[in-house]
Amino acid sequence: MKKGEQTRERIIRKSAELFNQRGYAGSSINDIIAATGIKKGGIYRHFASKDEIAFEAYDYASGIVGRRFAEGIAQATCAADRLLAFFHAYEDVVNDPPFIGGCPLLNTAVESDDTHPQLREKAKQSLSKIMAMMSGMIEEGVKQGEFKKELDAESLASFALSLLEGGILLSKLEGTNTYIRMNRDSLARYLEQCCVTGR
Template identity: 65%
Template structure:
């Protein structure tokens, strides 16, 4: 990798953590300069604006979390286990989140819904990417005979992702992982008693 590419990647990685913790509005170019150790001119050699940095930073953070989801899912054989793997990625969201500051999609969506159309679009795209991953797992579970044939994959994916994101938000707000753990246990119970073919 060329020096210029390494510098650009360094700016993105450092900025991703800042944006995910402080938000777009709460992050200034001076914050990025301070955290990267790169002067303003150096930043502008690689990016035209704070907006461009924020979009690239979101892509980086989201891809990192997506990779951790994929890694956790790949370790499971059953469809139920694969769905619950999403929750395990965030089981210690208070002290050890998969990316500093919590869920990039959630943080970005909450801040940008009425303020930054491009960032909001990225978060919305992330939502659909994760929902599609879950729906694919559910459909595979139906085909394999693990889940009931009449199971609505859209509804179950939406329910699962709502529990996941709600658990992240409540745990962060309360400073206690119990909300994520309770949501995980509740979802496991629901899968066992309402979704399995022989339940």
């Protein structure tokens, strides 16, 4: 990797960590300079604005989380376990989240809801992608005879994602992994009811 590419990657990586911990509004260009050790001219040599950095930083952070999800999903042997793999990625959200600062989707959605339409759109795209992944897993589970035929894939995906994000929020706020684990266990029990008996 060339030096310019390394510099650009460093700006994205450090900014992603900064934004995911302090928020977009709570992070200034001077904060990015301090975090990266790169002067203002060096920052603006690679990016036209703080917004441009934020968009790429969000993609970087969500990409890391997405890879953690993919690793867990790849190890799962059934549809129910593939859904629970999302929770396993965040089982130690307080001390060791997939990305420093917690969930980029949750953090960005909360902060940008009424303040930054472009970042909000980034969060919405992530939401749609995760919902589609979960719905697809559920539909495949129905097709394979793991889940009951009458199961509504979109409703279950929405329920699972709400439990995940709610568990992350509560656990981060309280400083304990209790809530993410409680929500995981609640989903696991619910999925047992959704499964075809005898499997």
